[in-house]
Amino acid sequence: MSETISLPHKIIGVAVIWNEQGKILIDRRRPEGLMGGLWEFPGGKLEPGETVQDCIKREIQEELAIKVEIGDHLITIDHTYSQFHVTLNVYHCRHESGEPQPIECDEIRWVTVDELPSYEFPIANLQIIQALREI
Ligand SMILES: Nc1nc2c([nH]c(=O)n2[C@H]2C[C@H](O)[C@@H](COP(=O)(O)OP(=O)(O)OP(=O)(O)O)O2)c(=O)[nH]1
Numbered sequence: 001m002s003e004t005i006s007l008p009h010k011i012i013g014v015a016v017i018w019n020e021q022g023k024i025l026i027d028r029r030r031p032e033g034l035m036g037g038l039w040e041f042p043g044g045k046l047e048p049g050e051t052v053q054d055c056i057k058r059e060i061q062e063e064l065a066i067k068v069e070i071g072d073h074l075i076t077i078d079h080t081y082s083q084f085h086v087t088l089n090v091y092h093c094r095h096e097s098g099e100p101q102p103i104e105c106d107e108i109r110w111v112t113v114d115e116l117p118s119y120e121f122p123i124a125n126l127q128i129i130q131a132l133r134e135i
């Protein structure tokens with residue numbers, strides 16, 4: 001019998017936050033859960049009625065206590081994990097103000113694009129990293 005139960009679909013706003021030194025902010029997910037311990041670009045789920053840009057600003061304030069300016073769209077990725085689908089709507093952002101705090105993650109780090117391949121990210125992120133290497 002074929003599997004017809006549909007998986008949950010998470011729509012995510014994702015930020016590639018640049019500082020004045022040309023580095024990007026990444027965070028390490030807490031150890032528990034499906035992608036525990038992996039690095040990611042900050043972001044989270046869209047709330048009802050929210051635009052991706054609004055979502056990114058809110059999530060970045062909640063997770064890191066900083067303000068960002070949203071810039072150009074980088075890439076949108078659809079990926080199916082074993083337990084859900086994700087749509088990652090990825091935008092370039094500029095760090096405006098505040099010192100980033102690891103409020104909802106284990107660790108945060110500013111890294112160069114060249115350093116990204118040495119961090120372990122969720123599989124869907126390979127396309128984001130590839131896109132960043134091509135800009
Ligand atoms: N923020 C972010 N999420 C990512 C990236 N790559 C990737 O696959 N994801 C996935 C992991 C999560 O399932 C989802 C992000 O949503 P979230 O952080 O609010 O969700 P969560 O894991 O806390 O899950 P939930 O229990 O709240 O549903 O997108 C990424 O680079 N950044």
Ligand SMILES: [Mg+2]
Pocket residue numbers: 042043044045
């Ligand atoms: Mg999140």
